[in-house]
Amino acid sequence: MRWRRVSWAGLICACILLVFLAVSPSAWAYRVVGIEEPGDLASELGWRDVLAAIQRNLKQLGYYKGPIDGRYGDATRNAVDSYRRRNGIIDNETIWPAVLIHMQVLGEAIRVQKSLKAARIRQIDVAKTQLLKHSAARDLLASVPQKESADPTHNPSICFAAPTLRCLLDEALESIRGVTRDRYRNWALQDMIVVLAEAGMAEPMKDAIRRLTDARLVLVALREAVAAMVAAGRIEGAEDTLELMPDGADRVRALLVVAKGWAGQGDRSKASEVLARVSIELDSITDARLESKLKADIAVVYAKIGNIDQARAILMELATDNTPKEGKLEADKISAIVNAYVEFGDLDRALAILRKASPDIAPRKGRIAVTSAFAAKGEIKAALDMAKEIVSPRYRVVALCNAARKLAERGDIESARTALTSAETSVPAIEGEFANDFAWSCLAETYDLIGDKKTAQKSLKHVEGADLKARSLWRMWAARRATAQSGDVEGLKSQAIDATKAADTFKRAAIWSEASVMAFRVGEKDVSKDYLGNAIAVVSGMQTRWWRARALSRIAKTVIFLESPVGAR
Numbered sequence: 001m002r003w004r005r006v007s008w009a010g011l012i013c014a015c016i017l018l019v020f021l022a023v024s025p026s027a028w029a030y031r032v033v034g035i036e037e038p039g040d041l042a043s044e045l046g047w048r049d050v051l052a053a054i055q056r057n058l059k060q061l062g063y064y065k066g067p068i069d070g071r072y073g074d075a076t077r078n079a080v081d082s083y084r085r086r087n088g089i090i091d092n093e094t095i096w097p098a099v100l101i102h103m104q105v106l107g108e109a110i111r112v113q114k115s116l117k118a119a120r121i122r123q124i125d126v127a128k129t130q131l132l133k134h135s136a137a138r139d140l141l142a143s144v145p146q147k148e149s150a151d152p153t154h155n156p157s158i159c160f161a162a163p164t165l166r167c168l169l170d171e172a173l174e175s176i177r178g179v180t181r182d183r184y185r186n187w188a189l190q191d192m193i194v195v196l197a198e199a200g201m202a203e204p205m206k207d208a209i210r211r212l213t214d215a216r217l218v219l220v221a222l223r224e225a226v227a228a229m230v231a232a233g234r235i236e237g238a239e240d241t242l243e244l245m246p247d248g249a250d251r252v253r254a255l256l257v258v259a260k261g262w263a264g265q266g267d268r269s270k271a272s273e274v275l276a277r278v279s280i281e282l283d284s285i286t287d288a289r290l291e292s293k294l295k296a297d298i299a300v301v302y303a304k305i306g307n308i309d310q311a312r313a314i315l316m317e318l319a320t321d322n323t324p325k326e327g328k329l330e331a332d333k334i335s336a337i338v339n340a341y342v343e344f345g346d347l348d349r350a351l352a353i354l355r356k357a358s359p360d361i362a363p364r365k366g367r368i369a370v371t372s373a374f375a376a377k378g379e380i381k382a383a384l385d386m387a388k389e390i391v392s393p394r395y396r397v398v399a400l401c402n403a404a405r406k407l408a409e410r411g412d413i414e415s416a417r418t419a420l421t422s423a424e425t426s427v428p429a430i431e432g433e434f435a436n437d438f439a440w441s442c443l444a445e446t447y448d449l450i451g452d453k454k455t456a457q458k459s460l461k462h463v464e465g466a467d468l469k470a471r472s473l474w475r476m477w478a479a480r481r482a483t484a485q486s487g488d489v490e491g492l493k494s495q496a497i498d499a500t501k502a503a504d505t506f507k508r509a510a511i512w513s514e515a516s517v518m519a520f521r522v523g524e525k526d527v528s529k530d531y532l533g534n535a536i537a538v539v540s541g542m543q544t545r546w547w548r549a550r551a552l553s554r555i556a557k558t559v560i561f562l563e564s565p566v567g568a569r
């Protein structure tokens with residue numbers, strides 16, 4: 001009986017084994033994960049929906065041209081195999097969940113990409129329509145042939161041997177001609193446009209704008225050109241450029257920059273005229289966030305020209321606007337109002353606005369401004385308390401560094417040290433390598449400013465990025481030279497040079513340019529010339545035309561400063 005029972009058991013096992021072997025390995029692999037061959041009952045148990053989803057994704061991605069029927073036929077199988085080979089999915093045991101998830105993620109990415117592309121096309125069409133409607137701007141769309149090519153026989157060494165502003169800009173343009181991708185070409189052109197505007201070269205600036213292939217960037221370039229001219233004291237030129245701008249947000253922002261420029265020069269009449277234009281054109285703004293910021297900026301300019309009542313009226317209206325907004329918009333609006341009150345010295349009102357904010361609103365910029373304002377008044381406890389309310393540890397460090405500088409300006413070194421010690425406790429919570437480096441750089445520079453050279457060097461050791469470290473070292477060196485501080489100034493310069501040499505090529509050229517300006521400002525004109533030469537030497541070895549053009553624009557900007565009345569002084 002025992003033998004008979006064993007035999008029956010063996011016979012049953014043998015039958016199961018035969019059935020198993022009779023099923024094709026590929027079909028069995030599909031059964032492992034629940035997918036059956038066509039015609040099996042599993043297709044009635046929900047797997048047809050899965051297959052249909054896979055077919056839809058395969059069709060969207062260009063692998064499948066058959067019907068969306070949820071059946072695993074040859075066309076679907078071949079499409080799946082093709083997709084797997086192309087995307088490195090090789091594990092049969094997990095093929096279906098892996099393929100479906102992979103397709104869904106990729107499909108969503110493609111949908112987002114298509115949506116962004118469609119939005120970009122719409123935005124370009126809107127910008128083009130704006131420019132075409134504005135008679136003064138139409139000429140900017142009469143672009144030169146967009147497919148320019150660089151001259152292969154061109155020799156830049158003549159310019160590099162005796163660089164002038166004109167030849168550096170010509171070299172930048174020659175490099176731009178060799179950039180084939182519109183995105184990079186436009187980026188390099190925007191850098192060049194700002195430099196031309198700063199130099200007051202109106203016609204070459206317009207010519208560079210005509211080379212832009214994106215109508216949106218024409219509007220941005222005009223706005224940035226206005227800002228560059230105002231910063232360089234060329235406000236009349238900025239007003240001329242304004243006339244090229246059609247109605248809209250970019251024009252309103254540019255008008256406000258001009259108003260600030262006149263206010264900064266003490267010309268109340270011209271500032272008021274421009275502010276009146278801003279108030280009228282503000283109706284064209286549909287972005288609530290931008291509108292709030294612009295209104296707050298208008299209030300600041302009114303305060304700067306002595307019209308405090310008008311400034312307060314604008315801020316009161318802005319503060320009592322109860323139009324429902326998302327948390328981010330509301331936070332930005334509160335920050336704009338607070339910054340405005342801080343600008344013209346009404347710290348009590350700024351603090352009251354912050355205290356009235358909803359607990360779920362985080363007006364970071366407003367709290368940073370109030371933290372610095374308390375420090376400027378010498379109220380260290382109030383500054384520290386406000387900094388604690390800044391949710392982001394990165395910006396909390398920035399606020400406390402700013403506060404420490406304000407305290408140092410008052411001569412309160414111990415309170416400045418207290419602010420920096422508090423800032424250090426927030427650094428471990430900062431996420432992201434760059435953000436962490438930025439925080440330590442900020443601490444290093446501020447510690448050096450208050451005379452704590454040892455802690456400054458200790459902070460710098462935490463900075464991993466060579467470019468951030470180099471820039472911090474140069475600023476520390478320039479600050480010591482400008483104030484005739486004691487300490488190893490030459491040693492600090494040596495550190496800065498080493499860190500600059502370790503930076504990436506493009507950043508290295510930019511840092512040498514910045515160092516040239518800093519050396520010039522502290523009276524080391526020969527050293528400044530040497531550093532400018534270092535920047536040019538770096539550029540001369542660049543092979544990537546896009547980077548080369550952008551670096552040349554930065555060097556040209558340095559030349560503008562060195563040759564300007566400010567630099568000459």
